[in-house]
Amino acid sequence: GDMPVTQGLVLWLAYMQRVEAFVDAGIAPVVHVRYSALLDDWRRIVRLIADRLGVPLAIERRADEIDRFLKAGTRNQKVVETALDAYLAAHLANATGDAIRALHRRSLERCERDSRSQER
Numbered sequence: 713g714d715m716p717v718t719q720g721l722v723l724w725l726a727y728m729q730r731v732e733a734f735v736d737a738g739i740a741p742v743v744h745v746r747y748s749a750l751l752d753d754w755r756r757i758v759r760l761i762a763d764r765l766g767v768p769l770a771i772e773r774r775a776d777e778i779d780r781f782l783k784a785g786t787r788n789q790k791v792v793e794t795a796l797d798a799y800l801a802a803h804l805a806n807a808t809g810d811a812i813r814a815l816h817r818r819s820l821e822r823c824e825r826d827s828r829s830q831e832r
Contacts, residue, residue: 721804725812732815735822741765744822754782764826 715723735742743764750757755771762769800809 718804721800721812722808725808725815728815728819732818744819744826746820746823746827749823749827751782754778760827 734740741764743761745757745761755775758769758771761767762771800813804812
């Protein structure tokens with residue numbers, strides 16, 4: 713919408729801090745996945761989630777509908793990972809920016825860790 717980038721990033725930080733606290737509390741099992749991975753191969757990602765959480769899912773039952781819905785071309789925004797720090801620095805050059813960058817890095821590390829744990 714018309715929300716300034718800085719305000720959107722601060723809102724993202726507030727939501728994601730709550731998510732991170734929930735994950736760290738160990739209340740329920742979680743799986744971290746990258747949105748780009750979901751768009752690249754949603755079947756693999758949904759299988760990963762189902763296996764990790766021990767939830768049987770009939771993936772193919774709605775596959776055609778999901779294929780029509782999940783299209784990389786409908787993605788609204790995409791930031792090149794190598795340019796992310798510079799992008800954030802342009803909008804947030806204070807402690808809040810540092811917190812956003814740190815939380816984003818931790819989130820990506822969790823995605824990588826969960827992805828690797830399923831490759832074994």
